[in-house]
Amino acid sequence: MGAVTDDKECSTFLVRHAWLSMRGVVAEALDQHGLSVAQFASLLILDNHPGMSVADVARAVSTARQSANEMLGGLERAGLIERRPHPQDRRSQQIFLTDRGRARLGAARPAVRAVEDRLSEGFTAGELAVVNAWLSRMAAATSVDGTSVGREEIPTI
Amino acid sequence: MGAVTDDKECSTFLVRHAWLSMRGVVAEALDQHGLSVAQFASLLILDNHPGMSVADVARAVSTARQSANEMLGGLERAGLIERRPHPQDRRSQQIFLTDRGRARLGAARPAVRAVEDRLSEGFTAGELAVVNAWLSRMAAATSVDGTSVGREEIPTI
DNA sequence: GCACGCTCGTCAGGTACCTGTCAATATCGC
């Protein structure tokens, strides 16, 4: 059988391959719900942190403001989110999930969860904790920002 | 301190974040050697498997043939690889590292290795083995191809 | 007040991918 994983040299490329593969699986599970992976991530984080601005979402999903804005445009056209002017800051706008958005997310979330659980099947909780710690260390390699400005703790997806 | 890793919900996005971060770090280490991350991956795999075709490289780095061809074009213009017509198959061409390419790779490889080692510092060999196993499992999630055609075992980067 | 620096959302332009397609060639079934 064609053993595929020979990336013995660079763990970076193994991580990339894992990401591509997981993205594919998750995307497949998501397009039954009419969502892209990035849109799902945004809905997820907006559900946990209502009232974020476009720039906040961009930072959270670690993409450019421009890209986040375009993707949120799709969500807005689909009626899953709505933008409201920020009461204090007149340049930014707050983003909220609509009822449709919450319903869509509620339908998609267990599908993704199921897929991810199936993928990690067979690993013990302790092993998954190690994996989590390692990935977190990797993810923190370049997070030199530290710009937790005014608002409270915005997690990065 | 602003704890960043709160992707408690979806490990997929944690993997993505890890990949983006590692790619950034590796890219930083590589552009001192005038290489992009994808180009480095290609040189790496071409060094281990001389004579691969464009399509082989594309499969190995899991990208489209078109993208691989463009990227290899850059490497060719830089004089790091050369294409030769395949002796048996007249539609494909074999790709080999030039001496310059080998030298460039030889210079870049320890830099990347050092960066990756520094990132994983503090984890035991057993823990890293677990991480490796988990990532390999994830990477294999969509590898339903099994098209190890004629040639011998081509690893995927 | 007011100049300075920063961030907001947005516009323009570029880059790096992808899919879809094509002729030429290889490979397999018969």
Next chain:
DNA sequence: GCGATATTGACAGGTACCTGACGAGCGTGC
């Protein structure tokens, strides 16, 4: 041998990102 199918490298065209810049607005220091 010979047709059906698949593969290779290349050609378009589209998409999804990014960077760079802009005016508008916010915050701080003087």
